Amino acid sequence: MVTGFDDGFPLDLSSCRPDRAAGDDMTDTQMGGLPDDGFKPLIEFDLDTTVLDDQWIYCDFMSSFVASMVSHNRGDPFMFSNLLSATLNELFETVYRTEKKAGQFRFRMLQKGSVDRITMVVPCGRDEQQFYLKTVEEVRAPGASDKYLELLFSDDKLDRRVGLFELAISYKAQMSAVAVEDKAVCLTIDLVIERETD
Amino acid sequence: MATPVSTSYEFGYDDNDQVFTLAGSMRPQDISEIDACLEALRTCAGQVTGMFYVNVRRLLQSNNVAFNGLASVLTEICQERPDVNVTITMSSVVGWTPKKFNALRRRIPRIDVVEYDKDFYPGQTFVEDSSFVSVLRKQTTMTWRHEKHILLRHGIAEGMKIADICCGIGDFALLLFKEFNPTYVVALDHAKASLDYARKMAKEFNVTGVEYVYGDAAEILLPSGEFDFVTCRHSLQVFDRPERILSELLRICKPGGRVYVTNEKNSHCLGEPRAESIQWTYNEVAKLWKHFNMDIEIGPKSRRLLLDAGFVDIRMESFMVTNLDGDPEEFADVIRTWKNMFADSMARERGDDEAFIRKFKKGFDDHIFAAMHPKGYAGWPIWVASGRKPL
Numbered sequence: 300m301v302t303g304f305d306d307g308f309p310l311d312l313s314s315c316r317p318d319r320a321a322g323d324d325m326t327d328t329q330m331g332g333l334p335d336d337g338f339k340p341l342i343e344f345d346l347d348t349t350v351l352d353d354q355w356i357y358c359d360f361m362s363s364f365v366a367s368m369v370s371h372n373r374g375d376p377f378m379f380s381n382l383l384s385a386t387l388n389e390l391f392e393t394v395y396r397t398e399k400k401a402g403q404f405r406f407r408m409l410q411k412g413s414v415d416r417i418t419m420v421v422p423c424g425r426d427e428q429q430f431y432l433k434t435v436e437e438v439r440a441p442g443a444s445d446k447y448l449e450l451l452f453s454d455d456k457l458d459r460r461v462g463l464f465e466l467a468i469s470y471k472a473q474m475s476a477v478a479v480e481d482k483a484v485c486l487t488i489d490l491v492i493e494r495e496t497d
Numbered sequence: 498m499a500t501p502v503s504t505s506y507e508f509g510y511d512d513n514d515q516v517f518t519l520a521g522s523m524r525p526q527d528i529s530e531i532d533a534c535l536e537a538l539r540t541c542a543g544q545v546t547g548m549f550y551v552n553v554r555r556l557l558q559s560n561n562v563a564f565n566g567l568a569s570v571l572t573e574i575c576q577e578r579p580d581v582n583v584t585i586t587m588s589s590v591v592g593w594t595p596k597k598f599n600a601l602r603r604r605i606p607r608i609d610v611v612e613y614d615k616d617f618y619p620g621q622t623f624v625e626d627s628s629f630v631s632v633l634r635k636q637t638t639m640t641w642r643h644e645k646h647i648l649l650r651h652g653i654a655e656g657m658k659i660a661d662i663c664c665g666i667g668d669f670a671l672l673l674f675k676e677f678n679p680t681y682v683v684a685l686d687h688a689k690a691s692l693d694y695a696r697k698m699a700k701e702f703n704v705t706g707v708e709y710v711y712g713d714a715a716e717i718l719l720p721s722g723e724f725d726f727v728t729c730r731h732s733l734q735v736f737d738r739p740e741r742i743l744s745e746l747l748r749i750c751k752p753g754g755r756v757y758v759t760n761e762k763n764s765h766c767l768g769e770p771r772a773e774s775i776q777w778t779y780n781e782v783a784k785l786w787k788h789f790n791m792d793i794e795i796g797p798k799s800r801r802l803l804l805d806a807g808f809v810d811i812r813m814e815s816f817m818v819t820n821l822d823g824d825p826e827e828f829a830d831v832i833r834t835w836k837n838m839f840a841d842s843m844a845r846e847r848g849d850d851e852a853f854i855r856k857f858k859k860g861f862d863d864h865i866f867a868a869m870h871p872k873g874y875a876g877w878p879i880w881v882a883s884g885r886k887p888l
Contacts, residue, residue, distance in 0.1 A: 372705070377718055378590065384558060389560065392561075451600065453565065457565050
């Protein structure tokens with residue numbers, strides 16, 4: 300099942316390979332590498348889900364590290380890094396709060412022109428797949444902006460959907476979610492952060 | 498300020514100015530982790546009268562958990578204290594803050610959000626005028642003839658990490674890169690139009706070793722102790738609090754590294770013939786800048802400012818850009834632009850009458866006359882000073 304993206308948006312959904320299970324030895328190409336519409340890989344890593352679950356601070360470490368690694372040669376490297384770190388951290392925190400299966404969490408960042416693409420494979424069962432698929436649908440639905448503000452300023456415990464809503468509404472990210480059998484979900488997020496630094 | 502709570506963020510309160518300051522990176526897993534901070538925010542708000550300032554200029558990151566907590570407390574303060582208004586001061590350099598705090602402002606009308614940086618640059622609107630670009634390039638060409646030799650006496654060497662703060666249109670950073678082969682150069686400015694121009698020029702010259710970044714010189718988001726050589730040219734004179742900039746230059750400089758500043762004393766601009774008229778006009782320039790809280794006379798004060806900021810081993814000298822250095826027409830072009838900016842923009846904004854403006858302009862015209870006269874001499878003095886950061 301695939302959700303997300305308007306027709307004509309330059310995303311080849313084959314970058315998420317439902318025929319492969321999370322933790323399988325997928326190649327760069329199978330994960331959405333160079334053949335994926337000419338996006339060039341910037342950085343990627345795998346992390347055992349037990350390690351990822353070990354410490355919350357890893358979300359901060361990963362987002363700060365990736366942001367600093369890929370922000371050179373941008374129009375404004377510091378502004379870019381600041382905004383990218385903010386967006387990545389929300390994504391990693393969302394993944395941290397996901398009830399994950401044993402396996403490898405896979406993160407990959409690619410670039411084509413001003414578009415930065417993030418792909419993440421999160422090992423998880425059907426319930427958590429549904430969370431991502433449903434949230435991606437919600438962020439595209441009418442009234443999503445109001446819903447984002449409602450979540451952001453909620454008096455209750457913060458809803459974990461807020462990170463994905465923020466990317467879609469505040470950063471105008473395009474996103475898709477693909478269920479990989481009952482083993483994982485693959486998220487693909489396209490961001491134009493340079494627009495934000497203007 | 499600074500009540501350390503964790504390694505990543507800190508908060509504090511200045512009751513004199515009623516400012517609660519947050520700095521660093523707040524990314525808690527659970528809101529309870531920042532209870533102490535939120536409680537302090539509540540307590541401080543309880544002590545204020547009138548305006549309560551919340552300074553997030555150096556809050557580089559906040560996740561949604563922390564932001565939700567801050568927003569809740571600020572909302573609560575506005576509900577419980579109808580006599581108090583909240584002003585959040587943020588820096589436009591920290592990209593995430595305008596997105597979220599402006600959303601908060603739209604929800605709670607008694608919360609105001611201001612970009613601090615804009616108030617800090619009294620002369621920015623004058624010097625950001627894009628028509629000023631060509632004269633800035635000419636000025637750099639004229640001063641570089643002297644500075645490429647002077648810089649060596651102030652400790653610049655190959656292979657250094659260099660920061661050029663208040664880089665303007667970025668041409669000096671490019672010249673540094675080409676002349677002194679640094680490891681890299683970071684050039685920072687607060688004028689986006691200038692930075693756009695700088696990036697365009699770097700691309701045109703195929704220079705990739707200079708990073709142009711948007712930033713506030715009084716709150717530089719560069720790490721401490723990072724740079725071997727820090728330059729800041731013709732800029733202390735356009736800030737009303739130059740000591741704030743110098744403390745940041747000192748911070749980002751490596752121990753043992755040097756900070757290099759250049760500044761003017763415009764009343765010492767001179768020319769012959771017509772010296773008297775020229776002298777009068779440039780004395781008036783100094784008064785005009787003072788009116789806008791800028792000190793164009795700061796050049797000779799550089800030594801004191803560097804010492805007061807904590808630098809040692811101060812080296813200082815001055816040089817005179819003159820009509821004899823190169824093409825006198827270049828010199829005349831610079832004066833024409835000054836005439837337009839000082840007489841037509843700044844004097845008019847101050848409210849000066851036409852008689853004054855006519856006399857004021859005449860001094861610039863006479864300076865141009867001196868520059869172009871076959872037997873004339875026209876000068877623009879500049880003071881260079883550098884100091885070493887103690888080990």
